[in-house]
Amino acid sequence: MNDISSPKAILDLGCTRGKIPGSVGVDIYPFEGVDIVHDLNVLPWPIEDNSFDMINAKHIIEHVESIPDFMHEIHRVAKSGATVIIETPHFTSLDSWADPTHKWHLSYNFPDQFTRGNYLADRAGVFQVMEKKISFGSFLMTWPARLICGVFGYNVWERYFSFIFRARNISAELRVIK
Numbered sequence: 001m002n003d004i005s006s007p008k009a010i011l012d013l014g015c016t017r018g019k020i021p022g023s024v025g026v027d028i029y030p031f032e033g034v035d036i037v038h039d040l041n042v043l044p045w046p047i048e049d050n051s052f053d054m055i056n057a058k059h060i061i062e063h064v065e066s067i068p069d070f071m072h073e074i075h076r077v078a079k080s081g082a083t084v085i086i087e088t089p090h091f092t093s094l095d096s097w098a099d100p101t102h103k104w105h106l107s108y109n110f111p112d113q114f115t116r117g118n119y120l121a122d123r124a125g126v127f128q129v130m131e132k133k134i135s136f137g138s139f140l141m142t143w144p145a146r147l148i149c150g151v152f153g154y155n156v157w158e159r160y161f162s163f164i165f166r167a168r169n170i171s172a173e174l175r176v177i178k
Contacts, residue, residue: 009052010055013055013057019034053078057074061104075178085173086171087172089170095169111129128174132154133172148161
């Protein structure tokens with residue numbers, strides 16, 4: 001039985017200078033506080049299997065060479081039932097296109113490709129989508145997008161209105177299934 005008072009092992013991928021306190025930080029650059037200096041495109045990562053209860057991957061997935069390989073490594077190093085938090089610019093965000101090191105421009109449904117029954121789950125491991133959100137930025141300029149999403153859903157907004165009323169980021173909370 002798990003002791004709920006024991007600290008959770010947290011992995012912060014692409015942590016840069018803002019590593020989550022108490023986590024193991026991984027970055028390609030040796031910033032102060034980085035625990036493991038490693039290029040996440042080099043596989044396997046120098047991390048033991050089934051090591052982490054939580055994995056934070058904010059603004060890193062858009063930089064990797066292969067998203068299925070990246071997700072496979074997350075699945076490998078995570079414990080069964082671990083929480084994975086991914087945040088990335090939405091494909092309509094100017095932030096997605098402004099950085100020339102971004103290789104991928106993702107949509108609201110990208111996490112669904114790693115769930116049971118989808119072909120990428122066979123290659124990358126199975127995840128359960130717990131929550132997905134799109135953030136839009138300042139309310140004054142984005143209320144039409146928020147209204148469309150609230151009434152018709154994110155898929156309708158993304159298909160018909162997303163280049164008129166742009167988004168900022170996609171965030172997803174996944175659970176590792178082993």
